[in-house]
Amino acid sequence: MWRDALLVAGKDLRIEARSRVALWQVLPFALLVLFLAAFALGPSAPVLRSAAPGLFWLAVLFSTVLATQRSFAIESGEGTRDGLRLSGIDPAGIFLGKAAALAVELAALQVVLWAGLALFFGVHVHTVWLAVVASLLATVGLAAAGVIYGALSAGLRVRETLLPLLVLPILAPVLLAGSRAWSAAVSGPASAGTPWLRILIPFAAVYVVVGVVLYGPLQEAA
Amino acid sequence: MRPAVVRGIGVAALLTTAATVWLGLWVTPPDRVQGNLVRLLYLHPPVAWVAIYLAFGLAALSSLCYLWRRTRSFFWDRLAAASVEVGVVFNVLTLVTGSLWGRPTWGVWWTWTARLTSTALLLVLFLGYLALRRVPADPEVRARRCAVAALVAFVDVPIVHFSVDWWQTLHQSATVLNPDLNLKVHGSMAWTLLLGFVALTLVFVWMVVVRYQIEVLRDRVGDEELEISLAERWAEGEAEPAAVGHGAPGFAAPEPAGGPR
Numbered sequence: 001m002w003r004d005a006l007l008v009a010g011k012d013l014r015i016e017a018r019s020r021v022a023l024w025q026v027l028p029f030a031l032l033v034l035f036l037a038a039f040a041l042g043p044s045a046p047v048l049r050s051a052a053p054g055l056f057w058l059a060v061l062f063s064t065v066l067a068t069q070r071s072f073a074i075e076s077g078e079g080t081r082d083g084l085r086l087s088g089i090d091p092a093g094i095f096l097g098k099a100a101a102l103a104v105e106l107a108a109l110q111v112v113l114w115a116g117l118a119l120f121f122g123v124h125v126h127t128v129w130l131a132v133v134a135s136l137l138a139t140v141g142l143a144a145a146g147v148i149y150g151a152l153s154a155g156l157r158v159r160e161t162l163l164p165l166l167v168l169p170i171l172a173p174v175l176l177a178g179s180r181a182w183s184a185a186v187s188g189p190a191s192a193g194t195p196w197l198r199i200l201i202p203f204a205a206v207y208v209v210v211g212v213v214l215y216g217p218l219q220e221a222a
Numbered sequence: 223m224r225p226a227v228v229r230g231i232g233v234a235a236l237l238t239t240a241a242t243v244w245l246g247l248w249v250t251p252p253d254r255v256q257g258n259l260v261r262l263l264y265l266h267p268p269v270a271w272v273a274i275y276l277a278f279g280l281a282a283l284s285s286l287c288y289l290w291r292r293t294r295s296f297f298w299d300r301l302a303a304a305s306v307e308v309g310v311v312f313n314v315l316t317l318v319t320g321s322l323w324g325r326p327t328w329g330v331w332w333t334w335t336a337r338l339t340s341t342a343l344l345l346v347l348f349l350g351y352l353a354l355r356r357v358p359a360d361p362e363v364r365a366r367r368c369a370v371a372a373l374v375a376f377v378d379v380p381i382v383h384f385s386v387d388w389w390q391t392l393h394q395s396a397t398v399l400n401p402d403l404n405l406k407v408h409g410s411m412a413w414t415l416l417l418g419f420v421a422l423t424l425v426f427v428w429m430v431v432v433r434y435q436i437e438v439l440r441d442r443v444g445d446e447e448l449e450i451s452l453a454e455r456w457a458e459g460e461a462e463p464a465a466v467g468h469g470a471p472g473f474a475a476p477e478p479a480g481g482p483r
Contacts, residue, residue: 026344152367156357165353166371169346170378173385180389199385206377217289218370 001096004089008097013104015074022105026066031116033059036121045122052123053182056113057175059144060106064171065164067105068146069100072154082155085219095147095215099208103143110135112209125182127190134181134193137200138174144207145170151218173199223431231428238421245414252340253411259326266415268422273316274344276426277309280377281351296441299365302372304433306351308426313345336387345381347375355482360440 017021037055040144041047075081084094117123125131149167153159175198184193246264253260271352282301287293321331332338354371355364 145374152371152374153356156359158357162350162353162357165346166350168342169350170375172343173381176385176389194386194480199381199388203381206381207374210374210377214289214370214373217380220366 001033001090005096005100006091007092008084008089009104012074012098012101013069016101016105017097019074021070022195026063026070026105027109027112029066030063030113032114033062034116034120034215036039036055037052047185048121048204049123051122052108054175054179055183056110056117057178058136059113060110060178061139061168061171063109064102064106064110064142064146065111065167067102068167069076069160069163071102072145072150072159073119075154081219091216091219092212094210094219095151095211098150098204099140099143099147099211101207102146103139106143107136110139111131111199123183123186126187127185127193130190130193131182131185134178134185134197137197137204138178141200141204141207144211148207148211148214151215173203177203223435227463228428228431228435231424231431235421235424235428238417238424242414242418242421245410245417250410250414255329257289259323260291260411262319262323264315265422267415268418269312269319270316271419272426273309273312273423274341276423277305277312278376278379279350279371280305280430283311285372285376287367288369291313292408296361296365299361299369300434300437301430302369303437304357304430306348306372307433308429310345310348310352311429312422312426313341313348316341317345326378334389336383336389340383340386341387343386344379351375421466 034055037051037058038048041051046074075084114125118125146167149163149170153163153166177196181193181200183197184190184196233265243262246261250261250264252258281302283299284305286297288302306376307438320341323332324333351368351371354367357364359367
């Protein structure tokens with residue numbers, strides 16, 4: 001299972017390294033969300049600073065949808081999905097591999113977004129460890145849930161419109177917990193943010209387990 | 223299920239609902255604090271109970287039964303679909319009755335309290351399931367896909383609940399289903415509320431059964447339409463060569479158009 005996961009993750013990341021779709025489409029989109037939010041809220045620095053943690057996670061959530069769609073678009077061409085299924089790779093391994101690749105992409109995206117927040121919004125993170133831990137936990141959860149729903153809607157003709165409807169309400173707890181934890185990390189005592197990690201940990205754990213268990217039936221259904 | 227049983231459940235649902243309305247509107251006294259507004263509360267908690275616990279619980283359970291190989295049958299798939307669809311209706315009713323009560327009590331139609339927010343999120347999850355169901359697919363593929371979707375959404379419910387609960391809590395905590403299980407409502411009011419729970423549970427059961435039967439009929443119509451149109455194509459294939467003039471008599475196979483070159 002683990003070896004299969006590494007293989008699949010390596011494949012996905014190699015495709016990304018060569019095609020650079022995430023780099024030139026998803027990443028600019030995430031930064032664009034920050035800009036649009038600034039236009040919507042006005043140029044007042046205190047307002048933007050207080051809204052920044054929420055905007056950060058909103059941008060990450062929207063990017064998760066795009067990255068998930070991309071992750072399954074590369075499986076849709078030339079019978080790749082059937083090829084994967086016939087290769088005898090453990091479905092749990094495929095799930096873990098795709099989730100790991102997605103997590104790496106999302107983590108890289110968050111680093112850039114973090115820099116964007118510092119640059120454009122003047123946000124300075126005081127409790128760095130809290131922000132990093134919250135981001136890592138959230139990334140695992142987002143990637144796992146994203147891959148489950150990506151697989152669920154992969155073969156459908158209406159996937160572009162259906163995937164956001166299905167996955168965004170599921171991700172709502174991550175948005176909530178991530179934003180609160182980041183708010184605490186930016187301004188305020190770290191103790192205000194640590195309870196939110198207790199939402200992010202079960203979310204990540206639950207969706208990794210659900211994915212490992214249900215990816216087999218899911219693959220047959222797609 | 224036999225038609226007489228279904229009709230029986232329907233009549234029972236109607237009678238208990240009528241009795242709840244009668245007790246709620248005429249027999250019970252107005253509340254000391256809330257006045258006549260309290261009458262909405264004979265409806266709101268039972269509706270919410272059906273929408274949040276009964277409908278979604280039944281949908282999750284049926285989806286699990288469908289996915290488990292030993293109990294796999296379309297019965298569970300249809301049951302899950304029926305219960306989600308009825309659940310959506312009750313969920314909307316929960317939000318509407320809650321809003322109607324909240325406007326005079328809290329002064330606003332909507333507040334971002336934990337229960338309201340998580341109920342609304344639940345509604346969106348339900349709607350996503352229904353949207354997924356509407357995607358045309360092979361029945362077996364659709365059933366499996368929807369079952370997985372229902373389960374994946376179901377595990378999110380407690381997380382949503384806790385996160386939203388921590389996010390902001392102004393709403394009163396559960397009155398009837400509180401942990402120590404002592405009823406805090408008294409006398410005729412308690413009985414009316416209890417009857418409301420029974421009535422709306424019966425309404426839910428009746429609606430799910432009828433909705434299930436509609437689903438069965440719909441599947442049958444789909445199958446029969448397919449057979450009819452297949453028979454029509456075959457008939458066309460038989461008729462065409464004869465009309466053109468070079469079909470051997472009694473030769474039934476549909477020949478491709480064009481004839482001999």
